[in-house]
Amino acid sequence: MSESSFEPGNDRYGSQNSKSKRGKKKSFAQELVSTFLYIIVITGIFVGIRTFLFAPVSVEGDSMNPTLEHEDRLLLNKVSSVDRFDIIVFPAPEDPDKQYIKRVIGVPGDQIDYRNQEMYVNNELIDESYVDLTQESDEVSAYYNGDFSLPSLQGVEAVPEGMLFVLGDNRINSKDSRSFGFVEAETVIGETSLRIWPLNRIGSVD
Structure with missing residues (x-):
């Protein structure tokens, strides 16, 4: 076997x-x-x-009232070109660690004059429907939002090349180009036209 x-x-x-x-x-x-x-x-x-491309940003303070309110959240577009009247975010000139959000009023070559509570860009009257001074007295408006021009502020006739002139919509309470001067266009982080918070105010920022 x-x-x-x-x-x-x-x-x-x-x-x-x-x-x-x-x-x-x-x-x-x-x-x-x-x-x-x-x-x-x-x-x-x-x-x-x-x-x-895109990033959320949060509004701090009241300098853009009534368009934007404190703690509004916006979607920042980092690739869009910047034009007159756009709302932009940029490093604070006096403290780059902080960011400001303001409205572009003047682009390179623009002449800017503000007189009698009216804005003129290149001698054309601008309808600033985004500014609301109805709650302020004439005295307060005249003191905090007085007349100015580029020659009186910066000693130049027009916005220089590569620069932007920006203002807050809350002209009575805004630190902007009236105090810190022009903003370098290349430092702009992005522009925004869309609010994503709070829920009851979601939508386009006009």
């Missing part, structure tokens, strides 16, 4: 089971790596969008 020998390494069933276990382990490892890479890619996309 012949005897058959048994060698564990040669058992085809045992070998298949071993391969199946290794395959399962490999699949789990691959899935783990794929998930990790997916998280990295999504995070990278989010950071890229926030850094280079």
